[in-house]
Amino acid sequence: MKKSREVRRLAGFAAAVLLAACEVSQEQEVALGDQTAQEVQAALPIVDDRYIAEYVAELGDTIAKLTSRNDLDWRFYVVNSHQVNAFALPGGHIYVNRGLIDATDQMYELAGVLGHEIGHVIQRHSVKQMQSQQKLGIAATLACTLTDICNNELGQAAINIGGTAVVARHSRKDEFQADSEAVENVLRAKIDPAGIPVLFETLMEQRQTQPTVVDGWFASHPLEETRVANSRKLIEATGADRVAGLLQDIPSYQEFKRRVARLPEPVVPRRAPGTQ
Template sequence: MGARYLAGLTAATLLTACEVTQEQEVALGDQTAQEVRAALPIVDDPYIAAYITELGDTIAKLTSRSDLDWRFSVVNSHQVNAFALPGGHVYVNRGLIEATGQMYELAGVLGHEIGHVIQRHSVKQMQSQQKLGVAATLACTLTDICNNELGQAAINIGGTAVVARHSRHDEFQADSEAVENVLRAKIDPAGIPVLFETLMEQRQTQPTVVDGWFASHPLEETRVANSRELIEAAGADRIGGLLQDIPSYQEFKRRVARLPEPVVPRAAPQTR
């Protein structure tokens, strides 16, 4: 049997279950991660890979799902976006890293994507859309790969029926999780609204670069205000003296900026 058929069979089996177990969720995420790696230009530079992993683990290992085998990767795409797969795979495009000014902004993104995994948003969405019989791929649901310059080569990832973009409710939950996630790691959650505002400004000047983010992460002024309210609600005693930036983050950004220009991958051959 071909890998694409197996991916579809695995996903369909999991989605028809009454309750998806953590073991099944991890299996689905692992399968999809293999196909994402085959289709998208994952950065293998040791320094960059180690840095994103260390920052991600610093946050994820303090959450309610610290038992997951979390994996963090950078995608060599100038599109501003990030996404997470079921079971703990988190991806951040270089374009989003380049859009940040300080470490606490990227930490907020990681905390947000970790929040989607904690809340099992993708699994719930996939089960819901499976019942409706809506046809789209898992990767199209969790990323913008069907809509950007890398996407046309990766449309055949996965094989299950799902629909792209998170709901505003899911985004609010993930924002709430993000605030708590970075606070536990002693990182200032103010980086969350700071990055939101940066992306909203970039949408006016570079819409094609940030449209992928807005397609999969609904963002408007009310969400920026909500994130600030969540931070205020955390209490002044928890906010003071938290990390915003460290020298190594600026070196990390320089390394990312020196990456080769993205190469559009060829679509993996379909097997039957």
């Protein structure tokens, strides 16, 4: 009951923000993101390993602080889920599943993902999606879409109030736009943007061999050959001189991956009463 009330409170808050004006101010955007983040972090198994948390935060900050929205209080989190996914909330909250980190081989691939999610925040894609929705079950729907947590009480509460995937699903237009942002974002940080299409290709290969692990990514991030080709064209358009000699990997990234691999297995959430 308490969780259900929390989700209803969030929905009411979000609806008030969206109905108050056609344009959501940055202050409102940050408040909405902070409220949503509280719900998300109550529902998802956020990794509390200091080394892992600080590593992702440092890499993310390196990229985010060089963007046009460097005034935001950017925050980065790792979710203890083997599902391959990542998502962004309004105001600068970025979440990356351990499964996605496991799917990378080198640092520039994770940097590309962070640059992409940062791009969604820069373009305010989640806010725009929320403005087009009539019902908001934001945090619980994220939990259901991005991990295997759908059977807990928070997930059921979202279903009961008609929650919709207003943050978890991006249009192809939004994805192309975020890809473009990602290329520029990592370039400013002196990181090779080639990690973006490299990871895309890895995920497309995994879709053939491990579909249940990557389905969440494809559900929330439409991905096809055209996006891979487009990302390569974006990189080529920057010019060979601009990408020459940029970082692809660093020794500490491999230690970071080993630390992630040693994390305890995710706790399977208990089913809510009355569910099957």
